[in-house]
Amino acid sequence: MDNPLYSVAQIRAIEQAAQAQLPPGTLMQRAGEAASTYALEVLGGLPNGRILVLAGPGNNGGDALEVAANLANFGANVDVVHLAGAAPSPETQHAFARAQASRARFIDGVEAGDGACLVVDGLFGIGLSRPLDGRARELVERVGTMTCPVLALDVPSGLDADTGAIIGPDGVAVRATHTITFLGNKPGLYTGDGCDHAGRVHVNRLGTASMHGEHARARLNRPALFAGLLAPRMRNSHKGTFGDVAVLGGARGMAGAGILAARAALYAGAGRVFVAAVDTAPAYDPPQPEIMFRDAAGFAFEGRTVVAGPGLGDSAGATHLLGKVIDGTGPLLVDADALNLCAASPDLATRLAAHEGPTVLTPHPLEAARLLGVTAAIVQADRLEHARELAQRTDAVVVLKGAGSIVARPDGEVALNATGNPGLATGGTGDVLAGLIGTLLSQGWPAWEAALAAVWLHGAAADRLVAGGVGPIGLTAGELPRAIRAELNALVSDAEQT
Ligand SMILES: NC(=O)C1=CN([C@@H]2O[C@H](COP(=O)(O)OP(=O)(O)OC[C@H]3O[C@@H](n4cnc5c(N)ncnc54)[C@H](OP(=O)(O)O)[C@@H]3O)[C@@H](O)[C@H]2O)[C@H](O)CC1
């Protein structure tokens, strides 16, 4: 499968299958070789400085000891802090013996202001079962004060490879600049805290690619997943060819949200864009007079794609109109206030789950929590599973926003999005995403592909802006639509050439 991401249980199954076919210790030896080579790549060759290797009690520590032995044998200056375990595996014992026989120096701890040129983090991998404490915690906190590159083996220690959450309560995790991950790629490296802790991720399957019998139910989002729908425009086309998007929003005091969604729809190429306003509609949007404003009460939603929620408010009128579009049959995007209204009304939630057309929900963690009847902290503790659960409950494609947005399908498939940056953490960017998804739905895209393409483009647009000196600090939502236009046209042109 494309860009698979494996759960820890699946990695364990792959590990077992591989171990059954290979001589004992082969995997750890391969992990050690791959990581030592990668460490030298990160350093740009054999360094003059000292490499600090942190080795934990389990097999992650075994990998680290292999790395220490290899790097020392290459001629590097290596210090090892080893938190020995009570019952190391035979392969870890072997790695320990190798490291001891090498020129690596075993030391007791790390001094403040340690001047290492690289830290190799092999404290814990997928076997971490509780928050770090004692010496391990102290080491992780000390590494957090160091400015050199940090290479995590398999997973940054302290991070849950399945969820991307730091294992807590009150947990800490290594903040790596690079992670070399073994046997298969892991979702926790791409969402939640994983986005800040994994750094650049390099996958090494340790020669087990043919043993990956497990079907991954998660993948990394990338254009190949939706490129088939990126068609160049036919010359013989007109505005009716490219979809009608109607934004249901525009409550008093929140008109901007609807306008941002509408501008995004326009720049993403919708044929006609309306704001159906629940309160008095502005006459027009001066910078964007192409957008048509209507009174939502009398608006004909049928036959149009509805983007419900940006600036909708929670009035009785808004609730009534939301019910009306939910009972319609067209493509539907549900965001913001519309999600909260559904969370507050079991009747609306039931009708939403029964909506006939393609449906996409775009909650942030708090909105998702309200829909699921839990707290935002609970959602964040396992973003993948909560996105899956919400998709299944609502029978819709769900985009759980936040660092490493997750797109989930009712059948349990999920994709993690790696484009984007903290510039998006500002008001209005969600409205832009909603308008973009609405446009793709209005052009006949299936819900899954529309959501995948939109989160990818939205993040790529923010990355484009930052690369051009716009943000991340101070990037505004209103700057996104033009950058989305540029990204979308570039993708279509790439798809045309391949
Ligand atoms: N098996 C192989 O040949 C390969 C393994 N790979 C690497 O191995 C790790 C997974 O190894 P595993 O030993 O299962 O787990 P860890 O090393 O991550 O950690 C387990 C040990 O840590 C103890 N533990 C767990 N949490 C804590 C904590 N908070 N504080 C202190 N100690 C902790 C745990 O002890 P228990 O008391 O919980 O039993 C274990 O001693 C994997 O990530 C790879 O790096 C490679 O894939 C190569 C082949």
Ligand SMILES: [K+]
């Ligand atoms: K680690």
